[in-house]
Amino acid sequence: MIGSLMYLTASRPDIMFAVCACARHQVTPKEYHLHTVKRIFQYLKGHPKLGLWYPKVSPFDLVAYSDSDYDGATQDRKSTTKGCQFLGRRLILWQCKKQTIVATSTTEAEYVVAASCCGQVL
8 A cells, every 4th residue: 555655656745744654664554554544545535636737837946945853753763854846836856755864953954954955956
């Protein structure tokens, strides 16, 4: 089920964070993880027309957003990096992944995600 959801994130970035959070528990899943995956499928069934939309005419401005949840993973204390880049009104890149380091402050976690986002823009 997680593999199918990961495939869908290519065109449905709105489910990326929830799917990545569920994928972290594939080795030792609990009952509530299965319930969460079912809720994601229910959300997709209830919102079939959401997805990526690329208008013909759009400004040519490059805009990037990034965020981090400091100390989000309770098992290893690594923060989750989230970000997206737009070219005009077109979403061209998005990500949601666990940071490779353990940040010691919110500022450090945000700095890591900002550096990653800037690297992707360049």
